[in-house]
Structures are given as structure tokens and as C-alpha cells.
Amino acid sequence: MLFTVALILFVLWALGLLTGYALGGFIHLFLVVALVVLVLQLLSGRRVV
Numbered sequence: 900m901l902f903t904v905a906l907i908l909f910v911l912w913a914l915g916l917l918t919g920y921a922l923g924g925f926i927h928l929f930l931v932v933a934l935v936v937l938v939l940q941l942l943s944g945r946r947v948v
Contacts, residue, residue, distance in 0.1 A: 901933075901936060901937055901940055902937065904933055905930075905933040905934060905936075905937050908929050908930045908933045909930060909933075911929075911930075912927060912929075912930045915927075
């Protein structure tokens with residue numbers, strides 16, 4: 900589930916970079932938050948199905 904959210908945010912971030920979208924800064928912020936949560940989940944060793 901979290902991986903899916905991170906993937907969606909990554910795609911939106913890439914679109915923001917390619918199109919010069921005005922809210923690209925927010926997409927970058929959400930991408931960073933998603934990556935931090937993903938790394939913390941991987942380091943904790945617990946897998947949520």
C-alpha cells in the first residue's frame with residue numbers, strides 16, 4: 900500500500916518536473932515524506948500486507 904502511494908507520488912513529481920507545473924514544490928514535499936516513511940518501514944522490518 901505504501902509502495903503504491905510512493906509510486907503515485909513519484910509519477911506526479913516526474914510530471915511536475917516535465918510540465919513545469921506550479922504546484923511542483925508540494926509534489927516534491929509529498930515525495931520526500933513518502934520516501935522517508937517507506938525507508939522507515941523497510942528499516943523496521945515489518946511488512947504490512
